Amino acid sequence: MSVRHLRLALAVWLCLLLAAAPWPLGSVIPMAALTFTVLCTATAALAMFLPSLPERRPFTAPVLIAGVLVLAVVAWMVIQVVPDMGVPFAHPGWTYAPDGEGVGSISIDPDAGVYQVIRFSGYAAMFVAVLVAATDRKLADLIYTAMMVIVTAYALYGLIAWILDFETVAGFGPVAYEGDVTSTFVNRNSWATFANLGLVLILARLAEDFENGPGSSLRARVVEMFQTITPALLLKLMAFFIVATASILSHSRGGFLSAVVALPLMLIIVLAAVRPRASFIAVSVLAVAVAGLWIVAASGEGVLARLEKLDMQFDVTAAGRLAAWTISMELIGDRPWLGHGLGSFQAVFQTSVDERFTLIYDLAHNTYIEHMLEIGVPATLLLYGAVAILFGVCVRGVFRRRRDRVFALAAVGGTLLVGLHALVDFSIQMPAIAMFYTAMLAIGCAQACPSVRTKVTRVRRTSESRPTIREELEAAPS
Numbered sequence: 001m002s003v004r005h006l007r008l009a010l011a012v013w014l015c016l017l018l019a020a021a022p023w024p025l026g027s028v029i030p031m032a033a034l035t036f037t038v039l040c041t042a043t044a045a046l047a048m049f050l051p052s053l054p055e056r057r058p059f060t061a062p063v064l065i066a067g068v069l070v071l072a073v074v075a076w077m078v079i080q081v082v083p084d085m086g087v088p089f090a091h092p093g094w095t096y097a098p099d100g101e102g103v104g105s106i107s108i109d110p111d112a113g114v115y116q117v118i119r120f121s122g123y124a125a126m127f128v129a130v131l132v133a134a135t136d137r138k139l140a141d142l143i144y145t146a147m148m149v150i151v152t153a154y155a156l157y158g159l160i161a162w163i164l165d166f167e168t169v170a171g172f173g174p175v176a177y178e179g180d181v182t183s184t185f186v187n188r189n190s191w192a193t194f195a196n197l198g199l200v201l202i203l204a205r206l207a208e209d210f211e212n213g214p215g216s217s218l219r220a221r222v223v224e225m226f227q228t229i230t231p232a233l234l235l236k237l238m239a240f241f242i243v244a245t246a247s248i249l250s251h252s253r254g255g256f257l258s259a260v261v262a263l264p265l266m267l268i269i270v271l272a273a274v275r276p277r278a279s280f281i282a283v284s285v286l287a288v289a290v291a292g293l294w295i296v297a298a299s300g301e302g303v304l305a306r307l308e309k310l311d312m313q314f315d316v317t318a319a320g321r322l323a324a325w326t327i328s329m330e331l332i333g334d335r336p337w338l339g340h341g342l343g344s345f346q347a348v349f350q351t352s353v354d355e356r357f358t359l360i361y362d363l364a365h366n367t368y369i370e371h372m373l374e375i376g377v378p379a380t381l382l383l384y385g386a387v388a389i390l391f392g393v394c395v396r397g398v399f400r401r402r403r404d405r406v407f408a409l410a411a412v413g414g415t416l417l418v419g420l421h422a423l424v425d426f427s428i429q430m431p432a433i434a435m436f437y438t439a440m441l442a443i444g445c446a447q448a449c450p451s452v453r454t455k456v457t458r459v460r461r462t463s464e465s466r467p468t469i470r471e472e473l474e475a476a477p478s
Helices: 003-020 030-047 061-080 092-096 110-133 137-164 188-211 218-227 231-248 253-274 278-299 301-307 310-314 321-334 345-351 367-375 377-400 405-421 431-446 452-465 469-475
Strands: none
Touching: 003 030, 003 110, 003 137, 003 431, 030 110, 030 431, 061 110, 061 367, 061 377, 110 137, 110 431, 137 188, 137 231, 137 405, 137 431, 188 231, 188 253, 188 405, 188 431, 231 253, 253 278, 253 301, 253 377, 253 405, 321 345, 321 367, 345 367, 367 377, 377 405, 377 431, 405 431
């Protein structure tokens, strides 16, 4: 089997992993999460043995810097679960162990920390494997298209389950949110994030089609597009409205608001890169506004009703998000440098006796606050610094690439989306969503820069178009 066939097999296998991950409740089931971690790690290890393409390298300087930062964070996560660290590193909670005996690690819940480290390693492995495969433009397009199909298929399933009123979520357990579309996810917010990532993929592809459309003027492009509507364009439009409907019928306020902000920001970025005429911008804004209003009017009554009750979650006197964040910030202040241990939020939060919270509060509903509480402020800054570097690579790719900017654009839009939603929810902490997002980011980083072959061709054309010294002298007046 040739290297080309091995690359194709790698891409197809990655598509299968991405397609299977959302089914077992978004892989939140521990056995499913561990299985996908093992598979992703093995796939990344095999992908590293494939020789790089001569015209494109997967591990550029920014990617390597981000990788070093992530490795440093992972190393710290491992150190947190090491037993018998001793004073002053051991968590003070171990002093309350029977007879003064305990593990004595930095983390108050090392078992949860080990599980979370394994899951986090799987996401990093997915990034590496997709990064290697997506250096090939055709394979990047294959994975990208497969991801659009995957989200659309799960949206269709979610709508069917909602219409027929299925009693279980993908056959694993009872439906937690009756009347809401959750597809194969337990939580409606998680499904909304997954569906919105699909909207980012589809919208970026539609933007690419319109940008590359025939005609030099806006009128010529629009007329030509409507005169030659292709089946592929119709499928993309149908997929967009299916996924958008399934997303808004989740009735997730965080999903709705993050999409309302992230999708227009993504369009603004691509318009700034393309720099079209003012009329083109006006029509683009009008089209997005009309499509959004149509979707909300057709299926957004439930989410609009929930938005009217949004202030209840931010009442500091109630057991809502704002109260939880206030308590979490106090807990962060207790151990800002070392943290309480990855995966220890529930155990630590329960130690704060607060009469407002009568039920178990296992997640902070703000991924940034939760990470600062668990791994400490410095490690959190390193982790999101790595994401910021990769995000910067993709933003640069949107402005630098003239061809195939869709890959970098989707990565930018996906980062904006999950970053905004992480302010009020925990969707990115779901394994299937984390795998999907890291795959989008890896494709964007792999295709953010023109290939060496393209650079050489461009330089050659530029040099050929310049007149020679003899031609300049002959053209000069005597």
